[in-house]
Amino acid sequence: MEVLKNIDKVQNIVSKQLRDGKTIGFVPTMGYLHEGHIRLIKEARKENDFIILSIFVNPLQFGEGEDLDTYPRDEEHDRRMAEENGVDLIFLPSKETMYPGPLSIEMAVTKRTDVLCGRSRPGHFEGVVTVLTKLFNIIRPDRVYFGMKDAQQVAVVDALIHDYNFPIKLVAVPTVREKDGLAKSSRNVNLSTDERKEAPFIQQALLTGVQLMKDGKKLPEEIMDAVRKFLESKTHGNIDYIELLSYPELESVQTINQPVILAVAVYYKKVRLIDNIVFDQNGEIIKG
């Protein structure tokens, strides 16, 4: 496994792979790899000849007051995990390599973004599509892998690929969870012991919402209210949002007669957790 920090070197290796007729699977990450990432790598490994993992804590997608400085890092651990799971190349650029100077051309996300995490993280998805456009051009993958835990990210990347005709297949991989149901996240290490005990109720709250659907409730407001009451009774975290939207368009619905996403975000002391569930009008879970 190679570990490269230099864009030109990665582009040269990519060119060689393409000339040799190899397919490239790409797993973009911010590092501190956990089982969710490993799941993405394993999926990529199944479907492609050459696997590239990027590790880059992209400052552009962090807002003021967000956890850029406390975002956990462990390069040694990441290298070992990547190698053990069949990554061929880690691209590990510095901030200066990715952003040598101010951009002359900026990207703005005008749909699928003023909801869920986008509402409370202005500029976040701009940062995501900017770095992904750069990474897509450096790595030129056939397939790119994202976890459904960041469902809004999946929806925005879907828009990026379609709007700009990237010759890349987006593969959305179901959320990997702890045994107690908590969605795996690099940020979970920043939960206190008590918070960690409460955090699994986030998924319980989502399942409560789906059960209401199955019991015949079709009004988004009713379901969101029930999820809120459940969460407020089970955790001390502050609810950032509870939303039920069409998926993947992420638009408000009056009644549930199509695939929807039920998504929540909860603030704890040092970390904000997100989770979601996508299901159809019969309450059948589609992904995640």
Place this chain on the structure above:
Amino acid sequence: MEVLKNIDKVQNIVSKQLRDGKTIGFVPTMGYLHEGHIRLIKEARKENDFIILSIFVNPLQFGEGEDLDTYPRDEEHDRRMAEENGVDLIFLPSKETMYPGPLSIEMAVTKRTDVLCGRSRPGHFEGVVTVLTKLFNIIRPDRVYFGMKDAQQVAVVDALIHDYNFPIKLVAVPTVREKDGLAKSSRNVNLSTDERKEAPFIQQALLTGVQLMKDGKKLPEEIMDAVRKFLESKTHGNIDYIELLSYPELESVQTINQPVILAVAVYYKKVRLIDNIVFDQNGEIIKG
């Protein structure tokens, strides 16, 4: 030579070329090919295995009141010219193919744009970088060819490629001119007979400016004033701008001690013509 309107088919052919280790040269145009385009095609032909020409009158780069509807078209002529000059594939998409719906992600050009043509054409370069990002992803060229006549476009494409790490070499090709010095342009056919007689004075005005430099004038204001007086005395067209800026940064300069561009735009009745000249502090012409 193939002529394709379908994105998937082009992407398949491109994939095959890349697998076969062929280099791809790309000449993006809005059609109505003239000798300037042929020069680009010939340059591309020299340096690449497979030449793709795109013909697409991109509505996104035309502003309100601009000449989208009168922009000249002649598909038969274009096909013949392309074939005669060694193009392998023409990509000729419809508006609906390129823009099947509203974009979710938009691009904004924040530098090199609030001067020259960008000043009087708000949104123009946004349209240019949007369609080029799409075309770059469809065609995946090794090299892309632009004429220096659109020097600001060259500067903006240079920023696009660098900001977003497109693995593409930008080749800027000197302006091709009529015998009397008028820069070749598809729009020249929309000049009246009298206007056509006056139009060569545009280049004469630029050369007047360069001569002043050689004569020892180093103040941009002085040179621009002289160019304006010359143009006003020689043509009935309305001057849109006369500007002297650093190149390729396109920033104002106090005195000329680096490469600069002297550029003009003149409105005639049905058409607006542009021309430019790039030269160094000794008055030596660099390009175009």
